[in-house]
Amino acid sequence: MANQTKRRVARMPGPKAVPGRDIEAPTAHEIGxxxxxxxxxxxxxxxxxLIRQAQLWVFADFNTTLAPLxxxxxxxxxxxxxxxxxxxxxxxxxxxxGISRSGIIPPLDELQSRKLLKRTAASDRRTHALRLTTExxxxxxxxxxxxxxxxxxxxxxxGARGHQQLLNVLEVFGRDS
Amino acid sequence: MANQTKRRVARMPGPKAVPGRDIEAPTAHEIGxxxxxxxxxxxxxxxxxLIRQAQLWVFADFNTTLAPLxxxxxxxxxxxxxxxxxxxxxxxxxxxxGISRSGIIPPLDELQSRKLLKRTAASDRRTHALRLTTExxxxxxxxxxxxxxxxxxxxxxxGARGHQQLLNVLEVFGRDS
DNA sequence: TATTGTTATACTCTATAACTATA
DNA sequence: TATAGTTATAGAGTATAACAATA
Numbered sequence: 001m002a003n004q005t006k007r008r009v010a011r012m013p014g015p016k017a018v019p020g021r022d023i024e025a026p027t028a029h030e031i032g033x034x035x036x037x038x039x040x041x042x043x044x045x046x047x048x049x050l051i052r053q054a055q056l057w058v059f060a061d062f063n064t065t066l067a068p069l070x071x072x073x074x075x076x077x078x079x080x081x082x083x084x085x086x087x088x089x090x091x092x093x094x095x096x097x098g099i100s101r102s103g104i105i106p107p108l109d110e111l112q113s114r115k116l117l118k119r120t121a122a123s124d125r126r127t128h129a130l131r132l133t134t135e136x137x138x139x140x141x142x143x144x145x146x147x148x149x150x151x152x153x154x155x156x157x158x159g160a161r162g163h164q165q166l167l168n169v170l171e172v173f174g175r176d177s
Numbered sequence: 178m179a180n181q182t183k184r185r186v187a188r189m190p191g192p193k194a195v196p197g198r199d200i201e202a203p204t205a206h207e208i209g210x211x212x213x214x215x216x217x218x219x220x221x222x223x224x225x226x227l228i229r230q231a232q233l234w235v236f237a238d239f240n241t242t243l244a245p246l247x248x249x250x251x252x253x254x255x256x257x258x259x260x261x262x263x264x265x266x267x268x269x270x271x272x273x274x275g276i277s278r279s280g281i282i283p284p285l286d287e288l289q290s291r292k293l294l295k296r297t298a299a300s301d302r303r304t305h306a307l308r309l310t311t312e313x314x315x316x317x318x319x320x321x322x323x324x325x326x327x328x329x330x331x332x333x334x335x336g337a338r339g340h341q342q343l344l345n346v347l348e349v350f351g352r353d354s
Numbered sequence: 355t356a357t358t359g360t361t362a363t364a365c366t367c368t369a370t371a372a373c374t375a376t377a
Numbered sequence: 378t379a380t381a382g383t384t385a386t387a388g389a390g391t392a393t394a395a396c397a398a399t400a
Contacts, residue, residue, distance in 0.1 A: 040258065044352070047343045051235050051343070054232075054347050058225040058229065081215065085216055088215060092215060106366090119382095162346035167222070167224055168339075268358060276390085277392060280392070303358040303359070304357090304399095
């Protein structure tokens, strides 16, 4: 049967017992079957939900577009910020990107192992001054052109006017937030 | 020193060697110090980046607002869709929410263990017909009012006009995607 | 044979705490 | 004492593959 005896244990402290299933009369849903149109009004009237869906589309399209370079959104952000702010520290980068200083290390390690950036010495010897390598700059230039294709697809999706409205309306989220 | 001998091993197949650091002349960045304004133009001109930042704000504010009910965005989405489509299957729900049928099980288990929904029998005995419990409906009603507060804060953030533009422009992401 | 729910497993992203070196 | 980078660890979210029950 579809309902097994042993259920998945929740990921927190103690195992949470998950009760079995009841029996209840079917609704128009089950009767209609054939993947009847699922009502989503309750969600699509929320701007937050639409923003989330848009973001999922953006990441999916970004990843597809940048796949030839094996660059994901977060990595692209890091490369751009380092290019535009050569010598900034990991702390500064992590603050700007809104992640913890420990969380930024794995992606930086990967980018460095791919020879796209380097950690150079700074006057404050506790810090690393981040810089793109020549190879990193070249790859980023290529990535920029692919990102423009991605941005164009987004524009195709929402229209030139809608695209401009997004830039205007969402500008408030660009700085700090 | 800040640079250790042993570096973090990348998470994929083989360990990737991470090279050491170079030494290079400091830029205006290090000299200026005092957290100089980091340039973000390269990112903030991309609608995709702004959408991502907006989404991070939305989730953060949503989580703060719904904290008293311990409901996260994905859980709220599930409860709303199940309320509006009583009896739908896990497959239908996972397709609508854009996640795999295995990935939807942990959150459903948790909601069921909290007695907010139930898996009832359906005519097709391979499937579960999802339904909210009375408790689930009550909690969702409470959640709805909190979500409206959250939506109001978003409107405060982008303005009533901007909010309406978001609903209009992002509508295309609401269905399928 | 195909589909639904489940389990096992794994990868990514992110966070906190503790440690080292530097300030 | 405080800060930057690192390590260890853990949790949440997601995915794929294989399996049993059912169609």
